[in-house]
């Protein structure tokens with residue numbers, strides 16, 4: 001099952017694979033070098049955008065030039081950082097934490113109970129088809145304009161990828177390892193703690209990473225419905241007064257925070273799962289599933 | 302009383318409505334402290350037999366008894382499966398202490414106990430390495446040490462050296478013979494390498510093709526260390542091969558005993 005980590009790590013944001021055995025190349029220079037093409041592309045797009053807006057004299061309230069957005073961002077930054085950011089990040093962070101707890105709990109239940117797998121699991125899937133944006137007004141009706149409905153929106157948006165990742169991860173524990181533990185006289189609980197939980201950690205972090213990128217966005221959407229502060233409130237207010245450059249300034253911050261959440265999850269993963277780096281470095285991910293065990297496992301992914 | 306008594310074991314798997322008979326009335330006995338090798342063609346049911354002996358799979362018919370008591374569940378036999386199955390998320394030392402932890406030994410004491418054995422198993426200095434940092438030979442030795450730390454009187458090894466190259470395998474065989482001699486536990490070894498069986502075992506049990514039956518049994522009455530080139534050895538080998546049928550012996554096994562000078566295994570992976 002470890003092979004499934006490989007693509008994740010290949011896509012890992014700040015770990016670079018070198019041809020050498022140590023596998024990891026870190027340091028600012030390597031990172032800059034790696035992202036040079038992306039940075040170049042972004043700069044080029046911004047330049048085209050700026051030139052087009054100026055050339056066609058597009059009104060600012062329709063599409064502001066990047067320079068106007070930058071100016072707006074610069075001007076509003078103190079308010080954005082002091083007033084709106086803390087509210088939104090608190091909602092996103094706490095909501096993500098709640099989603100993590102709910103996702104782990106329900107994923108574990110679905111994994112452990114055949115009955116829950118037949119009943120709860122389909123319900124969870126169906127619940128995901130209800131768009132968060134539709135739920136938000138309902139939650140406001142029920143819970144008012146405070147923080148709670150926003151937390152719930154974030155939780156609902158982030159919970160599903162985590163729950164699925166937990167079910168997948170626990171299901172994917174190596175049967176041979178479980179059998180080995182049984183041969184040593186391990187109880188079901190000991191098998192769960194010693195093999196299933198560690199085996200599921202990689203998958204959990206993958207789900208968490210997806211969830212983390214939703215969190216800030218979900219908080220912003222929840223804020224659109226109403227509230228005193230938050231990036232969503234700021235964006236809606238700016239839109240209502242046709243301050244389009246401020247809308248974009250808000251969007252820039254939302255993006256920055258989403259990326260930060262994504263990176264943070266990656267950092268925590270490296271800290272919590274140090275063995276993954278070694279697994280990758282040794283290029284052993286595939287080898288650790290001997291062919292002879294293939295018959296005793298049916299992996300579905 | 303034999304340490305392990307296998308009587309009339311039969312087992313079939315049912316897959317997609319098809320009944321696949323795997324074991325057909327297998328009986329043999331293992332005396333205390335004996336080293337018994339089971340050889341048989343690939344896919345004949347050796348691992349299935351081992352799992353039943355270890356109490357991991359139920360048999361359709363027949364009994365397994367340890368010290369005269371019938372086995373109804375796992376926990377009686379130290380089992381080394383065909384793959385090393387080291388947990389990639391645990392460092393070597395923490396992989397080794399799994400059986401001790403399961404018995405309730407505190408982590409610190411368990412680590413100390415495991416540490417004592419590292420030099421003997423050729424793993425000195427690698428306590429803190431992750432399994433992915435070890436060579437294939439080291440991982441198999443680690444799995445073997447973990448099996449020994451399970452501290453059961455019977456040790457069941459399912460092709461423990463199957464994944465190794467011929468030279469490493471020879472070294473590990475010599476070393477397993479040493480371990481058996483010094484630790485005096487009852488060993489059950491599955492292999493499809495006839496030389497391996499004859500070099501190591503007091504007694505060889507030959508299984509036929511699936512559904513497996515015992516087709517031949519012999520006490521190997523040769524002095525140790527065994528001379529793979531001696532006529533007596535060749536005679537045993539001829540008898541075993543004759544009962545195994547054609548083409549089941551590992552053709553890659555070298556005809557010369559002992560590793561050539563400089564054939565070191567177990568070094569750190571990498572180039």
Ligand SMILES: Nc1ncnc2c1ncn2[C@@H]1O[C@H](COP(=O)(O)OP(=O)(O)OP(=O)(O)O)[C@@H](O)[C@H]1O
Nearest residue numbers: 314315316323342343344345346347348349350493
């Ligand atoms: N859990 C199972 N369900 C169904 N069939 C199985 C199961 N385990 C093993 N078999 C089948 O039983 C037969 C014997 O398998 P087993 O693994 O015991 O053979 P083996 O002698 O150990 O083979 P090898 O030499 O490859 O290790 C094979 O045909 C295999 O496909």
Ligand SMILES: [Mg+2]
Nearest residue numbers: 347348349383
């Ligand atoms: Mg087998």
